[in-house]
Amino acid sequence: MSSPSVSNNVTLEYPHEGVALVTAGNGGAPGHTTTCATVSYLADALDKAIDEGARVIVLASSVEGHWLEHAYLEDIRQLVMGNAATGDPAGWFRSLMTLNRGKAVTIAAINGDTSGGGCELGWACDLRVAEEQARFSQPEVIIGVGTGIGGTSRLMRLIGRTATAEAVLTGLPLTARRVYELGGLNRLVAKGQALEEALKLAKHIAGLPPQAVAGMKQMLGEDEDLNQTQGIENDQKISQGLFANAHSMESMARIQARFDAGESMDQIYWNKGETR
Missing domain, CATH: 1.10.12 (Lyase 2-enoyl-coa Hydratase; Chain  A, domain 2)
Known part of the structure; x- marks a missing residue:
């Protein structure tokens, strides 16, 4: 079973029966930040996967060294000023809702650094597999803003208030190993192994009743x-x-x-x- 790309930087495919693989690429924004256009396509891909019968969705990145990074800041600036962004900003909320409350189990296959809204998409997934070199950060306090979609409230439930306070009040990154030891990751794997391990986990779950x-x-x-x-x-x-x-x-x-x-x-x- 196959499906065409949802856009030129978000693809959808079916590697196993009942398993969808949604891969986000580089949306063209500086610093590998995530544009509203990319996250809108991502929301479409997640919904399409469920509509086509996926019971488990693996969310991956095709960008070397990066999973999903924080929002493209110019998108936010333009929205605050009442102007159009690169895409529909509701894609952030649509993606979060589908990842956390949709019908399919969701697994983040984290192959590199992730920050801000990208981290928050990962926190919304049911399961997380990360490579040991990945870093997790909520740099909003450094930017002068706040964590708007779960970087505080959801993260506290995953790793506790003390560690979350450090993350959101300093803006400094946490290593994948520390997040794993705090209970925020299900698997910690070697570089290059996140997708393989996530798909293995997805195949197992898709085979259950x-x-x-x-x-x-x-x-x-x-x-x-x-x-x-x-x-x-x-x-x-x-x-x-x-x-x-x-x-x-x-x-x-x-x-x-x-x-x-x-x-x-x-x-x-x-x-x-x-x-x-």
Whole structure:
């Protein structure tokens, strides 16, 4: 299954069944900053992938040494002055909503430095795989502005208030290893390995029961905005629907039969005890 480029610097392809790969290129702005045009095309690509049946989306970059960097500052200046930007600025919010609350699981394959709004797109993904040389920064305070789309609120939930305070109050970059050790990354890999590892993870998730993956994605998104009691109630509501799903009923019967026949959890679930 294939799909043409969404634009000349954002492409969409399908490397595995149920897996979409969205790759953002250089939008032509100085410093590899991300233009409104690029992020608008990105939002279109994410929506297109879901419309075409993707259950998992990997978001990657084709720019050597850079993932998605912060917004093209001239775009912001022109918008503040009431003028047109390079593209529709709503693309930032559309992309964030699809990455965090859309129907597909999203994985950031981070091959290099990322900053500002680019970081915030990564924080919105469900999972993040980064190469060890990558750096993460929220330089808004240095610019004289603020983190407008999750660089403070979402990052605090990922790595804690103390580390987030350092990041947003100094504007200095955090190494990929530090972000990984703080819990903000799922995988830390060698240079050149982020995309391969992300696609491997995506293929695994795409092979799981789709109704369960969709339900768990829904829980993760909705529970972020709830307290613990409300979250448990929400989990119950979603889970009850999953338990009653015809495919889930058949799966439970099949797995229980294997337990009844003497197989272990390692044999049934985890392929010889594979762990992460």
